Each structure stands twice: as structure tokens, then as C-alpha cells.
Amino acid sequence: MLPELEKVLSEDEVRQIVRDEVQQAFANDPAKRKMRLVASKGSLDWAYPPLILSTAAAAGGMDTAVFFTFYGLNIIHKDGPKKLRVSPVGNPAMPMPVPMADLFTSLPGMKPFATSMMKSMFKKRGVVTIPELIEVALESDVRLIACQMTMEVFGFEEKDFIDGVEFGGAAAFVSEARQGHITLFI
Amino acid sequence: MLPELEKVLSEDEVRQIVRDEVQQAFANDPAKRKMRLVASKGSLDWAYPPLILSTAAAAGGMDTAVFFTFYGLNIIHKDGPKKLRVSPVGNPAMPMPVPMADLFTSLPGMKPFATSMMKSMFKKRGVVTIPELIEVALESDVRLIACQMTMEVFGFEEKDFIDGVEFGGAAAFVSEARQGHITLFI
Amino acid sequence: MLPELEKVLSEDEVRQIVRDEVQQAFANDPAKRKMRLVASKGSLDWAYPPLILSTAAAAGGMDTAVFFTFYGLNIIHKDGPKKLRVSPVGNPAMPMPVPMADLFTSLPGMKPFATSMMKSMFKKRGVVTIPELIEVALESDVRLIACQMTMEVFGFEEKDFIDGVEFGGAAAFVSEARQGHITLFI
DSSP: OHHHHHTTOOOOHHHHHHHHHHHHHHHOOOOEEEEEEEEEEBBHHHHHHHHHHHHHHHHEEEEEEEOOOOOOOOGTTTHHHHOOBOOOTTTSSSSOSSSOOOHTTSSHHHHHHHHHHHHHHHHHTTTTOHHHHHHHHTTTTOOOEEEEEHHHHHTOGGGBBOOEEEOOOOOHHHHHHTTTEEEEEO | OOOOHTTTHHHHHHHHHHHHHHHHHHHHOOOEEEEEEEEEEOBHHHHHHHHHHHHHHHHHTTTEEEEOOOOGGGGGGGTTHHBBBOOOTTTSSSSSSSSOOOOHSTTTTHHHHHHHHHHHHHHHHOOOHHHHHHHHHHHHTTTEEHHHHHHHHHHHOOBBBOOEEEEEEEHHHHHHHHHOSSEEEE | OOOHHHOOHHHHHHHHHHHHHHHHHHOOGGGGGGEEEOOOOOOOOHHHHHHHHHHHHHTTTEEEEEEOOGGGGGGTTTTTTHHHHHTTTTTTOOOOOOOOOOHHHTSSSHHHHHHHHHHHHHHTTOOHHHHHHHHHHHHHHHHHEEEEHHHHHOOOOGGBBBBOOOOOOOOHHHHTTTTSSEEEEE
């Protein structure tokens, strides 16, 4: 009974084992399962991409966090649903029922009009609302992190944000983001 | 003739083989050859970066795809060349011949003026047009994917897009993007 | 004295060594130490994120570069401090002392007002200025690279940029970015 002797490996056999293990390790690269997003914009339309992408990733089993900074803090503010608006001004790609020069889209009343048009477009097509998406995000363990520096600059306090939000800085974001493949600044 | 016996490896030799193989594997990490971009904006200026970066990557042999969502759908719309405009409003960095307050850039006629100025700036410098860049992208196997959800929200159909465009959702984008190092939201 | 004989390794032992080495190699994946940013916007507010994120990464020992393209060239232009403005128009998330329709924010004088308000918000909270951040970036070996193609389109020359700026193209950016985990288009 000397089974060990039968297992003595040649260099070729060792290299084959190494290649198999390495290939498997790359297939399971933990960076593939980590997504870190920055949500920097605070209008209704730009609130969708970070929430849709992060909930899609969480549904696929990924470790996901969204870092809300600058105007993006609006999205997770307790008054978010009221704060999130769409402005047609300066966005020549915003679909409008009829073509309008920016002067007309600048008139008082156009911003609420654009906001409610966008909301109804999403509703008509069965797309969930931002508060619903935030709920889905929290339920599926997407971490929602408010940027402490811009909170201070804009005069926000921790109590201004919805329950479940965490607080962190740019250095912490970088330290996490560098571990994952998907990093997007939205 | 017992050559195998001469190849019996010590632990140190095994570790050296492993380190060599692992180093080579990291140099060839497949994530380095994969780029996934999101093109979310629909104005003439912001149509350039996703197309310039993706064609540059494809020229370097990378597996490349651009996911067109929200206003970015304009770029690959059959009417794209007419739809892509530049608005100087709300963009204080837009180079204008003379400084203008936003009120003046809001006047009817300023949007077409800014668009043609930008087009002539690019033309004068020998930069290709957007339709030319799209052609280069398709010829160099850059995959152009239209976001199905925002197509529905904006009321677009598959036949509205140029030939060669594929159709997919956010989950498919995430599933591909997590395999690659370069992921940009433009 | 036949110490080598005692070290003959079984397949299981070899696999264990491989797994240890591979796990350590993934922990030290060089892609975790590389960040490549694109700074594409030229207003005061959007000048902050690329400089804050790149200096935070450099402070953590990462190999970091920012590629300034399109309107982002303003940030590293010699006249940058004068060129960087904030426009409240078309940004419904811009915090204003009182709610204003876009028509009023379009009036001559509102752009300088918004710019100085933003500057004082940052100053009051002890956030460094853009010229200070650029100095920190250069001192901590963040590479600042101006996009040659958009320099030509906008009619900029090398001498128009601050000392320490390098010059490069999109292909060079892609070639570097694909080596790192963090890639953001700001």
C-alpha cells in the first residue's frame, strides 16, 4: 500500500493542474460579482439608470452598492419623490409632443409639465416608480450610500434621508469599487 | 530510461511553476479584452464619446458593445442624423463665438445654430461624422444594442432603428459588463 | 541527506498549493490598483468628482490618471478658474435659495450668481478649490492627460494648458483603462 508513489506528478502534469485551477479561478473571479455605481444626478430621468442597473445586478446575485453624491442625493432624500423633476431645457433629446425652442420650454409651468409627462410615459409602459425601485433595491440588499462630503456642502443631515441609507466618503467608495468589474458614474 | 523520475518536483519548484502560470494568466486576463459602454445621451456632442471609444477599442482587438438607453436611443435611430442636436443652454462650457447669457441661447434658432457650429468644428478638423462612425463601428464588430425597456417607454419599435442594431435588456447588459474591465456610462 | 525525497508532492498537495497561490494572486490583482477616469464636463460642479475621486485613489496608493476630453478640457486649461461656471438652467436638482422657473434662471446675471453661490457653499464647508485639487493631484502623481482630438476640434494648443499636463488620444486611454478595475466617465 504505497498509493502516494503512484501519484508522483511530472512537470507537465503539474502545469496542467495549474492551468485548470487558474482557468476555474478566473471564471469565478470575485470582481465579476461586484458592482459599484455613482448616482450624481438629481432629476427624475437620471434617477432610473442607477436603480434599474443595481436591482438587475442584485437579482443576478451580485454584491451591489450605489454611492449617491452631488445632485444624486435627491434620489434618496425623504422628499425625493417631490424633488425629482425632469427639465426639458438644455436636453435636445427630451421627447416632446411638439418641437419647441428652449425659450418656450423655459416658461414657468414647463418643468412640472415635462415631469408629469415623463411619469405618465413610464407608468403607461408598466415601469415601476422611483420609490418602488428604492424599495426593491433595499429588499434585494443593494447598499444605498450617501456621500458625506456633498451632504455637508448642501447642508443635509442624516435624518433627511430615507431609512436604510448608509453614509460614507469618496475614499470608502474607491476602496470598494476597485474590487469589482462594473463601476459606472451616472 | 526513467525520465519521469528526474522530473519529480519539490514544493519550491511547484510554487515557481504556479507563480509563472498565474502571472501569465493575469497578463492574459480576458477581462482586459472586453469593453461595455452605455450611451444614454442623445445630443450630437455626446454621441461622439461612445462611438470613438468603442471603435478605438475594437481597432485594438477588444470585444466591444454599446448599450443605447434613454436619450441615447436617438444615436442609432433611423432619423438619428436629424435628431442629434447640440443645445448650448445649461452647458456653460459649450464654446460660443461670443459669451452669451442663457436667455439669449434660449432664443428660437440658437439650437440649430449651435448644432451646425459643432458640426462644422468637427468637419473642419477632419473628425468623421456620426453616421460614418456608426458604419465603422458595425464594420469592426462593435455590437450596438438598443435598450428594450426605454424603447417601450419612448414608443420606439425595432423597425425604427438602423440595420445591424440588436435589442436587449438591462440584465443582459449587466451579465456581459461584469466580464470586462472597461465599463463606462456616457 | 535526501531532503528532496521528503518533499514529493501528491496531486492533492499540488492542488492546495495552486489554490493558495491563486487566491493570493487574486487578492493582489494589479487591476485593483489602477483607476482611469474620463472628465468630459466643463462646469464648476462637474470638475469636482474626477479630481476628488482621483486624489482619493492616489492617496490609497493607486496608479491613477484622468483623461480630459470635450468640455472637460476647461478644467486643466490655464484659464480654467475663470472658465468653470455652474449653470442652474436645465438642472432641476441645482439647489437654489428659492424655487425658480427656468425662465428666471436664464436671465443675464444668473450664471455668475449660481457660480458664486456654489463656490461659497464649497468654501463654507471647507472643501478645497479646483486649483488646489489640481495641485494635490499633480503632487500625488495623478496623471492629467488632455485629449488631443478634442483639443484640435476646439482649437486648443499644448501651451494653453497648465504645467504638468500630458497629451494623448482615445486609443492610449483605452489601452491603459483596460488594465484597471475602476473606469468612470464623468
